[in-house]
Amino acid sequence: MKRKAILLAALILSGCSREFVEEHVYQVDYTTTNRFANNLAPLPGQFTKDTVAFDQLMNSFSGQVKRYWGDDDALVASKRQYVKYTDGYQSRAHVDFERGVVIVETVAKTEPTAHLRQAIATTLLTPEDPAGVDLYSDSDIKLDGKPFLYGQILDQEGKPIEWSWRANRFAEYLVNAKVHTRNERYHKVWYVEIPMVADHADKRGYKYASIVRDAARRYGIAEDLIYAIIKTESSFNPYAVSHANAYGLMQVVPNTAGADVFKLVKNKPGKPSPEYLFDPARNIDIGTAYFYLLRNRYLKDVSNPTSLHYSMISAYNGGTGGVLKTFNADRKRAMNDLNRLQPNQVYWALTNKHPKAEARRYLQKVTAFQKEFQQGKL
Structure with a gap:
């Protein structure tokens, strides 16, 4: 019954050479499609809020809560x-x-x-x-x-x-x-x-050390980046949910990041369920795999590794489209403009000129948490 309840809540509330490994082991399809024209027009990002579904959930659930707790204390x-x-x-x-x-x-x-x-x-x-x-x-x-x-x-x-x-x-x-x-x-x-x-966040984070390490190795994504994303997204709260219809430690949205990873990395139909994403190992796997897609598909034309790193972090929150719009309204020109800048200039632009204020703050938070992890703190 409880599994059904979680699934119901999901319905209402609605992440050799390297090229050889990427194409043959992970079965990532790099073929250009109308949806991802020239790799410069992917999805708007994994955080696409389903306003109608969220409002339906809140109207149903909060009605019961307010009956006992009132409007101001719910x-x-x-x-x-x-x-x-x-x-x-x-x-x-x-x-x-x-x-x-x-x-x-x-x-x-x-x-x-x-x-x-x-x-x-x-x-x-x-x-x-x-x-x-x-x-x-x-x-x-x-x-x-x-x-x-x-x-x-x-x-x-x-x-x-x-x-x-x-x-x-x-x-x-x-x-x-x-x-x-x-x-x-x-x-x-x-x-x-x-x-x-005092160190409650560290205690939660250490629970997932082996899972993070395995995901980092599997997809070639740095451990400190995975930890920084988890800390930013959920503060290591495996029960995390959000109004953007995101679930679990890395706050993966089933319809966007989850579906893309299933299709392009896992070679599976459909999308992960909330029950699937509430499992810490699966959540971290899907979230890290989405970074793999950001690096090797959606943002693969970013030439400087550090600029790519900043762009990936920003795209995880605000979408690849938001990253490109930061540099030019024309997405094809945007990639050229981005590649002409030094990494520190790319960082400045993404934290000062990104169309979304949340995405500007997001890159600052994640990079700060990365430094903490590199210094031995989660």
């Missing part, structure tokens, strides 16, 4: 915010990966501390596998396997939480010693705030 999961409702929408867990804090709350009118205690224990034991958690309902979570937050939260004794007895004991401690309340317009909220350890 939260929905996003790229760096895990939000899961349980207990008939009366309780919720909110993991803020940017602030490094876990907030567990309830609006239950009877025995609120009992509801809160159960919600805390459930949050602490939520598993690593996103396939078992439906973020768009109040369905129960199957508490099986190592917890997602293991090592990122420590109990009152400074111990990581893996087993139910420790989670329940910590929940009891929090309810007795750390409960806060606040009054919203139509309801009272009982909540606790649990700080995450």
